[in-house]
Amino acid sequence: MSGAVVEVVPRKRPRSRKAKPSTAEPAQAPAASGDRPARLPYLLDLYPAESPAQTRLAPFFDGLREGRFLTTRCRKDGRVLWPPRIVCPTCHTSDLEWVDLPQTGRIYAFSAILAGAPSGLEGELPRVVGLVELDGSPLRIFGRIQGVEWAACRIGMRVRIEPFELPDGRAYYAFRVVS
Amino acid sequence: MSGSREVAVVGGGLTKFGVRGVTWAELAQEAGEVLFRSVPNLRAADVDSLFVGAAEPERFAFQSHVAPLVAEQMGLAPHRIVQRNELACASGQSAIRSAYAAIRAGLSDVAVAVGVEKMNLPDMAEANSAMACVLDRPWDAAHGLTAPPFFAMVAQRHMLEHGTTEEQLAAVSEKNHRFANANPVAQFYEKRFDREKLLRLPMVAPPLRLGDCSSMTDGAGAVVLAAEERVREFTDVPAWIRGSGQYADFHNLANMASLTDWTGLTRASREAFRSAGIGPGDVDLAELHDCFSISEVIEYEAIGFCGPGEGGQFAADGRSGLGGDVVVNPRGGLLGCGHPLGATGIAQAVEVSDQFAHRVDPARQVPDPEWAMVHNLSGSANVHSLMVYERGG
Numbered sequence: 001m002s003g004a005v006v007e008v009v010p011r012k013r014p015r016s017r018k019a020k021p022s023t024a025e026p027a028q029a030p031a032a033s034g035d036r037p038a039r040l041p042y043l044l045d046l047y048p049a050e051s052p053a054q055t056r057l058a059p060f061f062d063g064l065r066e067g068r069f070l071t072t073r074c075r076k077d078g079r080v081l082w083p084p085r086i087v088c089p090t091c092h093t094s095d096l097e098w099v100d101l102p103q104t105g106r107i108y109a110f111s112a113i114l115a116g117a118p119s120g121l122e123g124e125l126p127r128v129v130g131l132v133e134l135d136g137s138p139l140r141i142f143g144r145i146q147g148v149e150w151a152a153c154r155i156g157m158r159v160r161i162e163p164f165e166l167p168d169g170r171a172y173y174a175f176r177v178v179s
Numbered sequence: 180m181s182g183s184r185e186v187a188v189v190g191g192g193l194t195k196f197g198v199r200g201v202t203w204a205e206l207a208q209e210a211g212e213v214l215f216r217s218v219p220n221l222r223a224a225d226v227d228s229l230f231v232g233a234a235e236p237e238r239f240a241f242q243s244h245v246a247p248l249v250a251e252q253m254g255l256a257p258h259r260i261v262q263r264n265e266l267a268c269a270s271g272q273s274a275i276r277s278a279y280a281a282i283r284a285g286l287s288d289v290a291v292a293v294g295v296e297k298m299n300l301p302d303m304a305e306a307n308s309a310m311a312c313v314l315d316r317p318w319d320a321a322h323g324l325t326a327p328p329f330f331a332m333v334a335q336r337h338m339l340e341h342g343t344t345e346e347q348l349a350a351v352s353e354k355n356h357r358f359a360n361a362n363p364v365a366q367f368y369e370k371r372f373d374r375e376k377l378l379r380l381p382m383v384a385p386p387l388r389l390g391d392c393s394s395m396t397d398g399a400g401a402v403v404l405a406a407e408e409r410v411r412e413f414t415d416v417p418a419w420i421r422g423s424g425q426y427a428d429f430h431n432l433a434n435m436a437s438l439t440d441w442t443g444l445t446r447a448s449r450e451a452f453r454s455a456g457i458g459p460g461d462v463d464l465a466e467l468h469d470c471f472s473i474s475e476v477i478e479y480e481a482i483g484f485c486g487p488g489e490g491g492q493f494a495a496d497g498r499s500g501l502g503g504d505v506v507v508n509p510r511g512g513l514l515g516c517g518h519p520l521g522a523t524g525i526a527q528a529v530e531v532s533d534q535f536a537h538r539v540d541p542a543r544q545v546p547d548p549e550w551a552m553v554h555n556l557s558g559s560a561n562v563h564s565l566m567v568y569e570r571g572g
Binding site: 044046047048049082083109110111112113114115116117118119120121122124127129130131139140141142143144150155172174 | 302303304305307308310311312315316317318319320321322323324325327328331332333335336339381382383384385386387431432433434438
């Protein structure tokens with residue numbers, strides 16, 4: 001398979017992969033009782049693999065580190081796809097390009113996780129989660145919502161994308177309520 | 180599907196559902212015990228094919244390749260088709276559908292469909308992770324999404340768009356728990372829940388309370404399917420499979436067209452009705468996938484038992500209970516029986532078979548049912564699987 005089917009739009013060069021030890025090194029053992037491990041065992045780790053050795057979507061995570069929220073668009077039918085992909089599901093072409101998504105939107109639906117947390121989340125309850133309508137986009141994207149208590153959360157609240165770093169150095173994203 | 184022979188479920192049985200002090204393999208042994216007890220004329224040598232519905236044995240029991248394991252535990256030696264079926268919450272029905280297709284195609288004459296799930300683990304966070312990875316794991320579940328917050332958002336939007344109330348959701352849960360009180364294998368057979376008590380239970384994912392959510396359950400069951408020329412060896416009241424429908428569209432939540440209008444279910448149920456030659460008004464009993472109270476409400480609407488947005492009132496008015504338009508979940512549903520993923524579809528088929536033969540507690544017996552519909556959703560309601568049964572005899 002060609003490795004050049006997805007053209008990367010970001011102008012900056014992605015940071016050196018060597019700067020991200022988590023992608024190259026095995027999981028670290030907990031330092032002491034009560035400390036959370038930097039990374040769960042691979043098959044309990046809900047977060048995506050992001051290293052270019054593991055995925056062709058690495059530019060998405062590089063984008064997060066640069067404050068960008070990217071996805072792929074099919075060059076043939078122009079459809080913006082979420083989550084980012086390497087082949088368009090309509091045209092079945094790998095001729096996709098990276099594009100910036102709007103970084104703001106409003107809450108379309110939400111709930112909160114009060115019980116039943118998966119491994120690694122037990123200490124982070126309650127967690128507000130919701131579907132966010134991105135401004136000027138037909139996309140409704142699911143994610144955690146920060147900066148609001150669940151009882152105070154409302155449909156229609158404005159949020160923005162907030163990239164963050166996982167303890168092992170990988171990049172991920174949340175929504176944060178803005179006033 | 181035309182020009183092939185007819186297929187029926189000729190009987191089956193279930194283990195006790197609940198938090199069980201047994202292993203995954205022991206549940207499969209129990210399924211064998213209840214199967215041969217429930218279908219007394221069945222001999223192991225009759226069974227030419229085996230289909231095992233099991234959603235996540237790798238995660239719940241660290242065991243793969245479960246079809247031969249189940250064959251060994253149940254004392255079966257299938258010699259035509261042996262396989263596992265995985266379709267998350269619909270794995271049991273998936274096994275039945277494959278057995279049905281195999282018999283209809285002439286590749287099997289007598290097949291057993293088994294469902295096994297062992298969901299209660301020493302560390303329930305691991306079980307919750309197993310449930311999370313049913314969804315789009317790196318993009319949705321990584322935010323903490325499991326079934327309760329998803330169906331909570333569905334309920335929130337249904338309340339906003341249609342005025343559905345917590346009390347109406349509790350009416351669904353109350354009905355199904357009441358039926359479960361007449362079903363000894365149900366997880367909540369001995370627990371009473373009235374509407375007032377349900378509305379005082381703690382929130383799991385607002386607006387859904389504990390009583391709006393089906394449980395993490397251990398359980399197993401098995402049914403026998405036979406070709407028309409073999410059916411009378413096993414039963415006088417076959418449950419003939421007359422129709423089926425299935426639809427899958429999205430996986431990531433961003434690609435779900437509507438949280439509250441389940442068009443995939445409407446499409447799948449239309450196909451099920453078309454292939455059976457009946458309509459919603461002909462259904463006497465429906466085993467609908469009430470993984471959450473709101474699911475059953477939307478299923479009434481999408482299948483056509485009531486109009487769009489009317490599902491909450493339909494339940495509150497008793498139109499889905501005994502004496503109503505259609506009796507929904509007389510088994511006790513997933514809310515009352517618990518939801519051992521792979522075993523649920525099997526349990527629904529056992530209920531249809533037992534209801535047709537008038538073998539259930541009178542407190543939940545549907546009067547002379549002739550047509551039954553069975554539905555499972557799986558994942559984030561992104562797959563819908565339906566079957567239509569007609570009573571023979």
